[in-house]
Amino acid sequence: MPDQSRVARSLELYRRAEALIPGRTQLISRRSSQFAHGASPIYAARAKGARFIDVDENEYIDWVNAVGAIILGHADDAVDGAVKAQIDRGSIFTLNSALEIELAELLNEVIPSAEMARYTKGGGEANAVAARIARGATGRSLILFSGYHGWHDWYQSANYLVDPESGEFPFAGIEPIGVPAELAGTALPFVWGDLAGLRDLLRAHEGEVAGIMMEPIRSELPPPGYLEGVQQLARAHDAVLIFDEVSCGFRPRIGGVQEYLDVTPDMTVLAKAMSNGYPMGAVVGSRAVMEPASRMFISSSYWSDNLGLAASLTTIRELERRNSAQRFEALGRALSEHINQALSDVGLGGSCGGMFWNPAIHLKLPDESLRAVANTIFIQEMARRGIHCNMSFKATLAHTMEDIELTAQCAAEVFALIKGGLESGDLQQLLDSDLTKEPFRRLVR
Numbered sequence: 001m002p003d004q005s006r007v008a009r010s011l012e013l014y015r016r017a018e019a020l021i022p023g024r025t026q027l028i029s030r031r032s033s034q035f036a037h038g039a040s041p042i043y044a045a046r047a048k049g050a051r052f053i054d055v056d057e058n059e060y061i062d063w064v065n066a067v068g069a070i071i072l073g074h075a076d077d078a079v080d081g082a083v084k085a086q087i088d089r090g091s092i093f094t095l096n097s098a099l100e101i102e103l104a105e106l107l108n109e110v111i112p113s114a115e116m117a118r119y120t121k122g123g124g125e126a127n128a129v130a131a132r133i134a135r136g137a138t139g140r141s142l143i144l145f146s147g148y149h150g151w152h153d154w155y156q157s158a159n160y161l162v163d164p165e166s167g168e169f170p171f172a173g174i175e176p177i178g179v180p181a182e183l184a185g186t187a188l189p190f191v192w193g194d195l196a197g198l199r200d201l202l203r204a205h206e207g208e209v210a211g212i213m214m215e216p217i218r219s220e221l222p223p224p225g226y227l228e229g230v231q232q233l234a235r236a237h238d239a240v241l242i243f244d245e246v247s248c249g250f251r252p253r254i255g256g257v258q259e260y261l262d263v264t265p266d267m268t269v270l271a272k273a274m275s276n277g278y279p280m281g282a283v284v285g286s287r288a289v290m291e292p293a294s295r296m297f298i299s300s301s302y303w304s305d306n307l308g309l310a311a312s313l314t315t316i317r318e319l320e321r322r323n324s325a326q327r328f329e330a331l332g333r334a335l336s337e338h339i340n341q342a343l344s345d346v347g348l349g350g351s352c353g354g355m356f357w358n359p360a361i362h363l364k365l366p367d368e369s370l371r372a373v374a375n376t377i378f379i380q381e382m383a384r385r386g387i388h389c390n391m392s393f394k395a396t397l398a399h400t401m402e403d404i405e406l407t408a409q410c411a412a413e414v415f416a417l418i419k420g421g422l423e424s425g426d427l428q429q430l431l432d433s434d435l436t437k438e439p440f441r442r443l444v445r
């Protein structure tokens with residue numbers, strides 16, 4: 001029987017949640033099946049900077065950071081100070097707030113594609129707004145997409161086009177239960193990196209495509225010229241090009257991937273990191289694409305909330321003041337170097353690489369069927385050493401070189417365990433937790 005006492009309270013809460021909350025968590029990526037259930041913490045009590053304390057009073061270095069929503073560090077003094085001051089002035093007014101205009105002006109300054117902005121409280125919701133605007137602005141229905149874009153019907157309806165159990169994109173294992181089947185065919189996936197495939201899809205649906213929505217990057221650089229090619233195709237077919245920068249925004253550069261790679265879409269979707277932990281999302285874009293939204297029914301009470309606006313304004317200014325792009329580059333490169341050093345010191349095959357704002361470990365294994373076990377053991381053993389991560393890492397500006405060194409030291413110990421397990425042929429015996437599960441597939445590498 002594995003020793004689960006280290007996370008006993010977390011496990012007890014998770015059991016209680018089963019009877020009270022369908023699916024137990026609000027975000028699929030927060031399910032304990034995403035980590036090493038039995039060893040990983042599930043509930044946190046408090047967080048500050050690069051660390052959190054779980055409900056069992058264990059301390060962790062956090063490399064997940066609210067799935068990217070935290071960028072400056074947990075409970076950042078500047079952002080929290082601005083939010084607390086705003087609470088004293090009123091969290092939401094009867095009238096509109098001038099902060100809406102101030103943030104739109106700041107977004108216009110920092111996001112290359114921004115000329116006008118609409119706000120929401122989250123990323124999926126902002127994508128639904130972007131899809132509505134693209135459809136309304138073009139008078140067409142079809143959206144082509146590549147990536148993960150949230151839970152809404154417009155997007156999840158694509159799941160009807162594939163056998164969910166086939167392992168094929170986009171959402172193996174998650175059925176579109178509750179999504180109207182009549183929407184099937186109104187959003188079609190395309191494979192990231194395959195320009196010819198997108199060209200064929202556009203030709204097959206000539207005159208029907210309202211928007212091309214994509215995560216411009218997830219874990220590797222696009223092939224040279226790819227994003228420019230997508231932009232040309234969008235223009236040639238009069239479709240709105242939408243970058244979903246909910247996950248990749250703000251870290252590579254404050255202006256996101258579009259600034260980093262110098263490709264400006266017509267519209268951009270932002271959320272998560274833009275407000276360092278306060279609910280906020282935005283759709284920004286060119287005047288030509290955004291202006292028609294003034295005649296569309298896109299409206300919600302809490303989109304006028306002042307706290308997200310105050311948090312966003314302060315977060316973006318603090319990213320500028322703290323020299324974020326340079327620091328993320330330094331942190332990401334140092335983390336990859338230290339983990340690669342640990343792999344080579346131990347003599348375990350594999351590498352840590354990918355984009356500097358989200359380095360990922362790929363272990364070299366004799367047999368692909370061992371991957372889920374090896375990855376779960378990594379997550380499990382890192383958790384026991386006070387490091388909360390999965391196979392990739394998202395730093396915040398609160399992470400230090402000391403955090404990186406400590407993480408790499410722990411990783412070296414865990415790599416040695418995995419190497420021993422591989423050599424003895426009994427890796428499985430190191431597994432004290434349930435296997436980690438991939439929640440859904442993304443169409444972008």
Ligand SMILES: Cc1ncc(COP(=O)(O)O)c(C=O)c1O
Binds near residue numbers: 125150
């Ligand atoms: C690229 C991308 N778009 C949209 C979303 C959905 O955002 P939210 O969870 O805030 O609704 C996510 C969340 O992971 C995302 O990664």
